[in-house]
Amino acid sequence: MYKILETKNLAKSIYLFRIEAPLIASKARAGQFVVLRVSPKGERIPLTLAEWDPQRGTITIVFMIAGATTCQLSKLKEGDNITDMLGPLGNPTEITNYGTVACVAGGFAIAVIRPVVKALKEAGNRVISIVGVRTRDLLFWEEELRKESDELILTTDDGSYGRKGMVTDPLKELLEGPESINRVIAIGPTVMMKFISLTTKPSGIKTITSLNPIMVDGTGMCGCCRVSVGGETKFACVDGPEFDGHLVDWDELMSRQSTYLDQENHAYKCLTGTGEEHRS
Amino acid sequence: MNKPKINRVEMPRQKADKRKGNFNEVAQGYTHEMAKTEASRCLQCKKYPCIKGCPVNIDIPGFIKAIRDDDLPGAVGVLKKDNILPGICGRVCPQETQCEELCVFNKSGNAIAIGRLERFVADWELKNKDKVKPVAVSRSTGKKVAVVGSGPASLTIAADLARMGHDVTLFEALHTTGGVLIYGIPDFRLPSEIVGEEVDNIKALGVKVELNYLIGTIESVDELLGRFDAVFLGTGAGLPIFMNLPGENLSGVYSANEFLTRVNLMQAYRFPEYHTPVKVGKQVAVIGGGNVAMDAARSALRLGADKVYVVYRRSEAEMPARREEVENAYEEGIEFIFLANPTRFLGDEKKVLKAIECIRMELGEPDSSGRRRPLPVSGSEFTLDVDVAIVALGTNPNPLITSTTPDLKTTRWGTLVCDEDTGRTTCPGVWAGGDVVTGSATVISAMGAARRAAVDIDKYLKGDYIRPGQYWRESKGEEPAE
Ligand SMILES: Cc1cc2nc3c(=O)[nH]c(=O)nc-3n(C[C@H](O)[C@H](O)[C@H](O)COP(=O)(O)OP(=O)(O)OC[C@H]3O[C@@H](n4cnc5c(N)ncnc54)[C@H](O)[C@@H]3O)c2cc1C
Ligand SMILES: Cc1cc2nc3c(=O)[nH]c(=O)nc-3n(C[C@H](O)[C@H](O)[C@H](O)COP(=O)(O)OP(=O)(O)OC[C@H]3O[C@@H](n4cnc5c(N)ncnc54)[C@H](O)[C@@H]3O)c2cc1C
Ligand code: SF4
Ligand code: SF4
Ligand code: FES
Numbered sequence: 001m002y003k004i005l006e007t008k009n010l011a012k013s014i015y016l017f018r019i020e021a022p023l024i025a026s027k028a029r030a031g032q033f034v035v036l037r038v039s040p041k042g043e044r045i046p047l048t049l050a051e052w053d054p055q056r057g058t059i060t061i062v063f064m065i066a067g068a069t070t071c072q073l074s075k076l077k078e079g080d081n082i083t084d085m086l087g088p089l090g091n092p093t094e095i096t097n098y099g100t101v102a103c104v105a106g107g108f109a110i111a112v113i114r115p116v117v118k119a120l121k122e123a124g125n126r127v128i129s130i131v132g133v134r135t136r137d138l139l140f141w142e143e144e145l146r147k148e149s150d151e152l153i154l155t156t157d158d159g160s161y162g163r164k165g166m167v168t169d170p171l172k173e174l175l176e177g178p179e180s181i182n183r184v185i186a187i188g189p190t191v192m193m194k195f196i197s198l199t200t201k202p203s204g205i206k207t208i209t210s211l212n213p214i215m216v217d218g219t220g221m222c223g224c225c226r227v228s229v230g231g232e233t234k235f236a237c238v239d240g241p242e243f244d245g246h247l248v249d250w251d252e253l254m255s256r257q258s259t260y261l262d263q264e265n266h267a268y269k270c271l272t273g274t275g276e277e278h279r280s
Numbered sequence: 281m282n283k284p285k286i287n288r289v290e291m292p293r294q295k296a297d298k299r300k301g302n303f304n305e306v307a308q309g310y311t312h313e314m315a316k317t318e319a320s321r322c323l324q325c326k327k328y329p330c331i332k333g334c335p336v337n338i339d340i341p342g343f344i345k346a347i348r349d350d351d352l353p354g355a356v357g358v359l360k361k362d363n364i365l366p367g368i369c370g371r372v373c374p375q376e377t378q379c380e381e382l383c384v385f386n387k388s389g390n391a392i393a394i395g396r397l398e399r400f401v402a403d404w405e406l407k408n409k410d411k412v413k414p415v416a417v418s419r420s421t422g423k424k425v426a427v428v429g430s431g432p433a434s435l436t437i438a439a440d441l442a443r444m445g446h447d448v449t450l451f452e453a454l455h456t457t458g459g460v461l462i463y464g465i466p467d468f469r470l471p472s473e474i475v476g477e478e479v480d481n482i483k484a485l486g487v488k489v490e491l492n493y494l495i496g497t498i499e500s501v502d503e504l505l506g507r508f509d510a511v512f513l514g515t516g517a518g519l520p521i522f523m524n525l526p527g528e529n530l531s532g533v534y535s536a537n538e539f540l541t542r543v544n545l546m547q548a549y550r551f552p553e554y555h556t557p558v559k560v561g562k563q564v565a566v567i568g569g570g571n572v573a574m575d576a577a578r579s580a581l582r583l584g585a586d587k588v589y590v591v592y593r594r595s596e597a598e599m600p601a602r603r604e605e606v607e608n609a610y611e612e613g614i615e616f617i618f619l620a621n622p623t624r625f626l627g628d629e630k631k632v633l634k635a636i637e638c639i640r641m642e643l644g645e646p647d648s649s650g651r652r653r654p655l656p657v658s659g660s661e662f663t664l665d666v667d668v669a670i671v672a673l674g675t676n677p678n679p680l681i682t683s684t685t686p687d688l689k690t691t692r693w694g695t696l697v698c699d700e701d702t703g704r705t706t707c708p709g710v711w712a713g714g715d716v717v718t719g720s721a722t723v724i725s726a727m728g729a730a731r732r733a734a735v736d737i738d739k740y741l742k743g744d745y746i747r748p749g750q751y752w753r754e755s756k757g758e759e760p761a762e
Contacts, residue, residue: 263557
């Protein structure tokens with residue numbers, strides 16, 4: 001059992017949990033994730049490590065309510081236990097001194113790009129963070145990320161804060177600007193990562209994306225997480241989750257992600273008893 | 281030729297039209313009367329040929345005699361001496377090619393139903409725990425052993441080493457113990473409660489279990505060697521093989537491992553009470569001809585598919601699946617398409633599977649496995665409209681451990697190089713057994729390997745074995761069966 005020590009509602013439908021997990025905390029590196037089960041009848045879902053503290057033996061996850069399981073998770077309180085948690089899984093982000101790196105995050109991924117930004121800074125990079133959210137209510141950790149990055153650019157789809165538009169707009173300007181960008185790292189919704197990859201493709205700047213296919217075990221046993229990268233099949237949980245965005249078959253990934261839409265909606269309705277369908 | 285006076289006693293089964301709508305066990309087990317009748321047929325042969333067919337050498341005439349003499353606690357004792365998982369083996373062992381094949385009555389088609397009797401005794405024990413003496417455990421040796429995985433190989437060695445007085449900890453990556461027994465083999469052949477009960481018996485011997493613990497990632501084998509006196513790897517062959525065909529990653533194409541894990545480990549057949557979904561196609565194609573393919577096909581049928589095909593590239597005679605399970609599948613209405621092989625998966629504009637294209641095959645000259653090699657018949661392509669396809673073409677060992685333990689030598693299929701008699705790997709202090717050494721095989725062969733390794737580890741821990749890593753013979757490293 002993994003005890004929840006702290007819960008926070010960071011923004012609309014986005015939650016932070018600090019959890020007791022000494023073993024995971026002692027091994028964690030930037031870019032890795034855990035697979036957890038909320039209850040004995042629950043499904044296994046992957047969530048990225050946002051923070052970890054080996055001394056105190058705790059890890060932090062930040063998640064957005066996307067359906068039944070994340071909704072159920074959000075209802076847990078301090079002192080409650082998470083039934084199962086396996087990790088750290090996946091390959092850590094490759095960190096060296098690249099020069100200047102643009103780190104692009106969308107939605108909940110503000111939380112999970114922070115360890116990457118910190119590690120890149122420690123390795124001597126200049127880091128420009130670009131964060132995009134739908135609307136101002138969904139923004140959190142702005143000050144933290146501003147301090148940790150050399151520069152922070154914010155966008156909202158509806159223009160309620162920062163620049164109006166998508167993260168690809170400032171990224172494009174950056175690429176066309178005077179400063180040379182040596183690498184782009186993107187984490188967030190699949191469509192966003194697809195368009196970032198399309199944006200950087202003409203210039204050929206290496207673009208690393210953190211893929212989020214549906215997973216079951218997270219150990220390389222089921223093949224549920226397979227993605228086509230450069231025409232080869234890769235298992236995101238053990239070969240990834242980070243891949244060269246220019247080589248990923250994005251449409252296939254999105255198709256696989258929507259395999260269970262009907263059942264997920266049904267599960268959400270059963271859980272909330274509202275008869276309402278949920279899609280965020 | 282030996283001829284029995286009475287024929288082999290049939291075991292009651294759920295009727296086909298009923299069972300294809302539920303996940304309850306198909307085979308219902310003998311009643312006490314049936315077991316006694318069946319046991320009375322055994323000749324108690326002086327040379328007990330049957331025992332040679334059992335990889336763990338159960339005293340078969342011994343436990344059958346105890347059934348006949350109404351001494352069921354005695355029968356449990358005889359079985360448990362050599363097989364800590366009788367309820368599982370009695371259900372899933374391929375008895376017809378093992379113990380029963382060597383029974384003197386086999387030639388007349390009337391072998392003693394050793395597996396069914398074994399199952400009967402195990403099931404009786406579960407209901408009568410208070411009547412059975414607990415297994416004796418030796419005085420503690422103070423030696424610590426790490427056992428990686430919790431499939432049949434690991435469970436067996438954990439029990440053996442615990443009985444020898446060693447301090448055993450099992451490390452399992454998933455959230456439940458049992459390996460393939462719990463995530464692969466469906467409840468209608470092996471109920472998870474049976475696996476759970478037999479695992480509890482092993483825990484009662486003092487074996488500790490660490491779940492959610494992936495060795496190779498959370499802790500390396502070298503790190504384990506720092507805190508344990510010996511390590512056993514029973515990590516199985518869990519990495520699914522794909523064919524690298526166009527369209528293989530379309531939505532709707534599963535590996536058998538994923539499909540069965542969703543249905544069994546995650547209990548997707550009880551969705552939404554259990555939260556993991558599974559896509560139930562109307563038309564389903566399962567590719568392969570082994571036990572795994574049968575299990576996937578019969579699970580798909582039970583989930584409500586209208587039509588389930590099994591596409592196999594050789595003919596019926598070459599199918600590696602157990603005969604009994606193939607017959608069950610026929611009865612339930614599975615349609616077999618022999619001598620055909622997929623060439624590509626076809627999707628709609630949304631990249632969702634809608635059909636598979638197959639090509640007809642014909643059998644050529646025998647290959648290294650002795651079976652005739654299937655060859656495509658050019659121009660014979662045909663399509664099969666399906667919305668779910670399940671690829672059941674076998675598995676290889678997962679490279680997580682070997683890639684982080686340079687001392688462990690592997691074959692070109694990723695299986696561990698091991699001494700066959702002792703299970704010693706090329707890394708001192710590390711033993712292995714089961715599917716991780718042989719590639720996909722059977723429950724009982726994994727258990728047999730584990731028992732041999734237990735004897736060797738015990739010797740090592742007691743100081744008899746002084747040349748760690750120095751003498752081992754390579755296993756043959758044959759190509760794993762499909
Ligand atoms: C490596 C990795 C890291 C992730 N990190 C985070 C994170 O830090 N924070 C966060 O909010 N989300 C993260 N996700 C996504 C998160 O796992 C899904 O939002 C979650 O599983 C949705 O489950 P649900 O039952 O609440 O919603 P559902 O209604 O079941 O699903 C909503 C959508 O989420 C996806 N999804 C569903 N089940 C799974 C599953 N078992 N595995 C992966 N995706 C699934 C599907 O695309 C689905 O359509 C990550 C995903 C991956 C693969
Ligand atoms: C669907 C199906 C049906 C089958 N039907 C039959 C049958 O009818 N009869 C029969 O005799 N055999 C059958 N088999 C084969 C049989 O189940 C296997 O041969 C047997 O389970 C192998 O046992 P094992 O202990 O070697 O490994 P497994 O049972 O594979 O167990 C390995 C365990 O190790 C864990 N593990 C792996 N890597 C790590 C790691 N790095 N750290 C921690 N844990 C790890 C896995 O999660 C797993 O639990 C079937 C197999 C399948 C898939
Ligand atoms: S364990 Fe398997 S092979 Fe051995 S006697 Fe029992 S059924 Fe036969
Ligand atoms: S060979 Fe058959 S009849 Fe003879 S002892 Fe074994 S089970 Fe009994
Ligand atoms: S999630 Fe099962 S193999 Fe990656």
